[in-house]
Amino acid sequence: MSQKETNNLKTEEPKRERTTSAPCGRLKSHNVNGVQEGKPVAKDQFSGRTLGVFTSGGDSQGMNATVRAIVRMGIYLGCKVYLIHEGYQGMIDGEQNFKLATWTSVSGIVGLGGTVIGSARSSEFRERSGRLRAAKNLAKAGINSLVCIGGDGTLTGADLFKKEWKSLLDELLEKNELTNEEFENNKFLNIVGIVGSIDNDFCGTDMTVGTNSALHRIIEAIDAIVTTAFSHQRCFVMEVMGRHCGYLALAAGLASEADWIFIPEHPPEPNWEDHLCKRLQYHRIAGHRLNIVIVAEGACDLEGNPITSEYVKKVISTRLKIDTRVTILGHVQRGGATSAYDRVLGARLGSEAVLALMMSHDESPPFVIGISGNQPCYIPLVEAVERTKNVAKAMANFEFRKAIELRGASFERNLETYIKMSKLQPKLLVDDSSRHYTLAVMNIGAPAAGVNSVIRSFVRQAASIGCTVLAIQDGFEGLAAGLVKELEWKSVYGWTGIGGSLLGCQRIDAKKIGFGNIAAKLKKYNIEGLLIVGGFEAFSSVLQLSEQRENFREFCIPLLCVPATISNNVPGSDFSIGCDTALNEIVTICDKIKQSALGSKRRVFLVETMGGYCGYLASVVGLASGADQSYIFEEPFTINDIIEDVRHLKEKMKSELKRGLLIRNEMANKHYTSDFMQNLMSEEGKGVFSARANIIGHMQQGGVPTPFDRNLGIKFGNKALVKMIELLNKTARENKLTEPPYMLNKDSSLVVGIRRSQIQFTSVFDLVEQTDFEHRLPKHQWWLNMRPLIRILGKHEAVYKSEVMTKDEDVEEFIEDRDEKEDEDAATLY
Numbered sequence: 001m002s003q004k005e006t007n008n009l010k011t012e013e014p015k016r017e018r019t020t021s022a023p024c025g026r027l028k029s030h031n032v033n034g035v036q037e038g039k040p041v042a043k044d045q046f047s048g049r050t051l052g053v054f055t056s057g058g059d060s061q062g063m064n065a066t067v068r069a070i071v072r073m074g075i076y077l078g079c080k081v082y083l084i085h086e087g088y089q090g091m092i093d094g095e096q097n098f099k100l101a102t103w104t105s106v107s108g109i110v111g112l113g114g115t116v117i118g119s120a121r122s123s124e125f126r127e128r129s130g131r132l133r134a135a136k137n138l139a140k141a142g143i144n145s146l147v148c149i150g151g152d153g154t155l156t157g158a159d160l161f162k163k164e165w166k167s168l169l170d171e172l173l174e175k176n177e178l179t180n181e182e183f184e185n186n187k188f189l190n191i192v193g194i195v196g197s198i199d200n201d202f203c204g205t206d207m208t209v210g211t212n213s214a215l216h217r218i219i220e221a222i223d224a225i226v227t228t229a230f231s232h233q234r235c236f237v238m239e240v241m242g243r244h245c246g247y248l249a250l251a252a253g254l255a256s257e258a259d260w261i262f263i264p265e266h267p268p269e270p271n272w273e274d275h276l277c278k279r280l281q282y283h284r285i286a287g288h289r290l291n292i293v294i295v296a297e298g299a300c301d302l303e304g305n306p307i308t309s310e311y312v313k314k315v316i317s318t319r320l321k322i323d324t325r326v327t328i329l330g331h332v333q334r335g336g337a338t339s340a341y342d343r344v345l346g347a348r349l350g351s352e353a354v355l356a357l358m359m360s361h362d363e364s365p366p367f368v369i370g371i372s373g374n375q376p377c378y379i380p381l382v383e384a385v386e387r388t389k390n391v392a393k394a395m396a397n398f399e400f401r402k403a404i405e406l407r408g409a410s411f412e413r414n415l416e417t418y419i420k421m422s423k424l425q426p427k428l429l430v431d432d433s434s435r436h437y438t439l440a441v442m443n444i445g446a447p448a449a450g451v452n453s454v455i456r457s458f459v460r461q462a463a464s465i466g467c468t469v470l471a472i473q474d475g476f477e478g479l480a481a482g483l484v485k486e487l488e489w490k491s492v493y494g495w496t497g498i499g500g501s502l503l504g505c506q507r508i509d510a511k512k513i514g515f516g517n518i519a520a521k522l523k524k525y526n527i528e529g530l531l532i533v534g535g536f537e538a539f540s541s542v543l544q545l546s547e548q549r550e551n552f553r554e555f556c557i558p559l560l561c562v563p564a565t566i567s568n569n570v571p572g573s574d575f576s577i578g579c580d581t582a583l584n585e586i587v588t589i590c591d592k593i594k595q596s597a598l599g600s601k602r603r604v605f606l607v608e609t610m611g612g613y614c615g616y617l618a619s620v621v622g623l624a625s626g627a628d629q630s631y632i633f634e635e636p637f638t639i640n641d642i643i644e645d646v647r648h649l650k651e652k653m654k655s656e657l658k659r660g661l662l663i664r665n666e667m668a669n670k671h672y673t674s675d676f677m678q679n680l681m682s683e684e685g686k687g688v689f690s691a692r693a694n695i696i697g698h699m700q701q702g703g704v705p706t707p708f709d710r711n712l713g714i715k716f717g718n719k720a721l722v723k724m725i726e727l728l729n730k731t732a733r734e735n736k737l738t739e740p741p742y743m744l745n746k747d748s749s750l751v752v753g754i755r756r757s758q759i760q761f762t763s764v765f766d767l768v769e770q771t772d773f774e775h776r777l778p779k780h781q782w783w784l785n786m787r788p789l790i791r792i793l794g795k796h797e798a799v800y801k802s803e804v805m806t807k808d809e810d811v812e813e814f815i816e817d818r819d820e821k822e823d824e825d826a827a828t829l830y
């Protein structure tokens with residue numbers, strides 16, 4: 001294929017205006033019901049109150065975790081909680097579907113897919129007569145506070161129900177179907193919604209409960225398809241769910257290195273068949289043995305005509321004569337175990353929903369509890385429903401740009417990243433009109449899933465602008481030994497989905513190898529920018545090299561760190577690459593351990609997690625696996641606390657739940673080791689329960705990267721490269737240098753991080769103050785806020801404090817931060 005032809009393959013995206021998407025009114029009516037962020041909520045504070053919870057629409061993984069949190073938080077606050085079975089239909093059918101929940105009614109369900117209380121699509125509820133019957137049954141049972149878990153339809157129905165409530169009750173009173181007392185006691189309906197749907201199609205929340213697990217299913221399926229596609233050199237057209245929303249297809253496309261995606265919000269150009277075939281052909285020429293095309297079930301062309309997977313297959317097989325198969329994933333996507341993310345999301349949103357409901361007063365508007373930038377938030381239901389409807393309207397009017405904006409910032413950024421990645425091509429002929437730098441990448445620390453995704457993304461983008469990327473194998477040790485080789489476009493194909501470290505990594509930081517030694521090697525290979533992917537050592541190495549710039553000119557280059565460690569202890573980022581995969585691995589193991597306890601009975605398991613001094617894994621696993629307790633370094637505990645836990649476990653053994661799960665971080669306490677604790681539990685629990693310790697070790701560093709780690713890896717790699725080139729170009733321009741630019745600037749030594757879903761760069765020098773170097777920890781760790789929840793949901797006493805942001809100035813700042821479109825330069829770099 002000639003250069004001209006390859007150039008033609010670039011399908012130019014229409015230049016888009018970078019607009020700031022409105023914040024969906026989210027958080028604006030944040031404080032109408034009087035919840036205050038950080039204000040302690042006491043046990044039994046709402047004694048005597050009643051609430052009901054139901055699940056409706058298509059089920060989704062995480063609904064059970066949400067219901068569990070609602071029931072337990074409700075009971076903790078002193079409320080009566082009714083489980084309303086079979087959604088709206090159950091409400092219509094009668095009181096036999098309302099079951100008073102106990103603590104144990106929701107035991108053992110935290111990781112189960114689906115919904116144990118049943119879900120339904122009810123056509124009767126769409127009619128006023130159906131809603132009248134539902135209102136009657138609720139009022140008779142004294143339930144006028146509801147947590148509604150479902151998709152956009154469910155919440156639209158809830159909105160209508162709330163609006164009509166008064167007139168429904170008036171009618172019931174008039175017809176003598178309610179007594180005066182029933183009427184008076186239930187005059188107002190309070191509603192809080194949680195979006196439970198795999199589709200992620202509800203405006204105002206970044207993620208809906210279930211979407212992440214569905215993505216897990218899709219990626220598992222694509223990974224499996226890839227092996228057979230590779231063997232037969234086939235093309236697979238994979239159809240995924242999502243109804244009219246393309247989120248699942250988009251996120252799956254990114255995570256699987258798909259050749260092409262079709263989504264409803266971004267229809268292809270009219271002659272897309274030509275472009276598709278050219279792209280697939282081009283990838284084959286570049287050495288790919290297979291192609292993956294993802295079709296969202298709602299995909300359509302610019303005129304709104306459906307694009308079916310069968311049609312896509314026909315185009316590919318007839319035009320390219322490639323053996324092509326269609327796989328329609330179907331309901332598999334809605335099944336299977338709940339991912340760690342969805343379990344934690346369900347727990348956070350469920351608990352906040354109860355609190356919001358209890359704080360509601362008679363005239364409170366209905367809310368949805370969503371998540372925005374990793375922060376639970378209140379979204380006015382009416383506005384959110386309106387906005388969600390507007391997406392459908394925009395698509396019906398062919399206003400696709402508007403539809404994308406309405407979907408929200410997270411959707412928009414994913415789409416931008418996908419488009420960017422899919423348009424990249426190796427720059428075959430390097431013209432000399434611009435600088436083409438030699439960059440290097442290494443991985444230090446311990447292995448973490450997703451590292452290879454960072455490197456692929458970095459290399460592909462570098463190659464597309466004619467830069468050379470050198471791979472330093474085995475970290476600084478490898479550099480000293482000269483283990484350096486060029487990474488080409490082709491060499492990183494398929495890396496996104498591979499766990500472990502393909503470059504090889506070592507723990508040894510820069511200082512230990514010797515600065516002179518490193519400088520000599522950087523000079524030898526003419527390295528003009530260095531990306532270090534890894535854990536705390538990656539951060540400290542960037543700092544060490546930067547501090548040595550006065551002594552070594554070779555270090556006066558952009559030095560960037562991408563945090564990648566299962567411990568999640570790198571300052572400058574809320575999440576490190578690899579911690580989501582580790583969490584899912586550990587949670588899966590805990591599920592199995594709990595199953596074993598179910599069989600052996602009266603057994604307490606202590607699971608020791610990695611993480612160094614950082615209690616992130618132990619805490620989040622504690623929440624996601626429904627543990628009784630989680631011991632971490634950051635929250636000191638005494639022998640009395642452990643003895644109190646023994647007492648709690650002895651009590652628990654008297655109930656039908658004859659098992660216990662304790663999670664202990666490896667460095668939680670120097671003296672109270674896992675061995676010690678197992679012995680203590682065995683001795684103190686004698687005659688009531690037996691205790692076993694499981695140190696799960698290096699399994700935690702393995703595993704196939706989760707969609708979250710893959711996609712964050714792509715974004716981090718992408719941003720790191722863009723930043724590096726920006727720094728190099730700027731310095732080259734300013735200094736008119738032809739040799740490696742001389743950088744002493746603190747802003748050329750950066751950690752790439754994510755905060756409130758925004759990718760940010762922070763100078764390592766600015767992070768020094770924020771770091772506890774002795775224990776290798778950031779001084780502020782966002783997830784510590786979730787600690788009381790682990791205790792409350794495990795039936796311990798704790799003081800819960802709302803995570804929802806309620807102070808006006810915080811909200812304004814948050815919205816500004818969140819919607820700010822960072823690095824404009826980056827967008828125009830290519």
Ligand SMILES: Nc1ncnc2c1ncn2[C@@H]1O[C@H](COP(=O)(O)OP(=O)(O)OP(=O)(O)O)[C@@H](O)[C@H]1O
Nearest residue numbers: 057058121122125126150151152153154156157197
């Ligand atoms: N406009 C509406 N008016 C009254 N009730 C509605 C309305 N839309 C939906 N509902 C009720 O909510 C139920 C669930 O809605 P729907 O089938 O659209 O699923 P969903 O909640 O959007 O979930 P998902 O899309 O994830 O399957 C419907 O069966 C119906 O009972």
Ligand SMILES: O=P(O)(O)OC[C@H]1O[C@](O)(CO)[C@@H](O)[C@@H]1O
Nearest residue numbers: 058151197198199241242243334
């Ligand atoms: O389970 P059902 O009723 O066939 O509905 C399938 C639809 O439900 C969802 O799984 C969830 O809304 C959609 O992605 C899909 O279009």
Ligand SMILES: [Mg+2]
Nearest residue numbers: 151152153197
């Ligand atoms: Mg829906």
